[in-house]
Amino acid sequence: DAGVIQSPRHEVTEMGQEVTLRCKPISGHNSLFWYRQTMMRGLELLIYFNNNVPIDDSGMPEDRFSAKMPNASFSTLKIQPSEPRDSAVYFCASSFPAGNTEAFFGQGTRLTVV
């Protein structure tokens, strides 16, 4: 398996623009996580899906952020409109849902909003 695949790896956009980050989880993994990493706040869980259903979105910072998982092999995180404070590295991770197995992370998308 190629692992968790995220695209794009880097994104530079202007304030106010819409940004869409994409994630393909590992085949067979039913749980998917979106994290945001910044120097100030470390690694933050934004939202968690189980079997394509959002289970916990309490970490989504505000209404400008939305996430979808239309099928088991694809998820998106959208920011509209983007702001400079959204600049961060966004990671997608996937795992099996049951038990205490590890999460597998993608390479991340480095977002810069200017």
Added chain:
Amino acid sequence: GDSVTQMEGPVTLSEEAFLTINCTYTATGYPSLFWYVQYPGEGLQLLLKATKADDKGSNKGFEATYRKETTSFHLEKGSVQVSDSAVYFCALSDRNYGQNFVFGPGTRLSVLP
């Protein structure tokens, strides 16, 4: 809720020095414990894990033992290399009790030649 505390960095060591990065946790259930490593510009990679008390996880010369009595999972390596320079994250998960992955703040390790 559950939480993870780990020693603040950065940690700077000379090559072949002994490494310890402390990690303690609080949990209401019986979590699994993990150490992840993040190299520059990359995602987090699982380094090792332990799922029950007294289990020892090991990989690439790194070790950590699940100590329930002290709620700790300290990471150790006997002789570090320059290539070990990275950020190390301690984490827990207790999915059976609805607790997703909780990560510590990370400890940056720099190993000098």
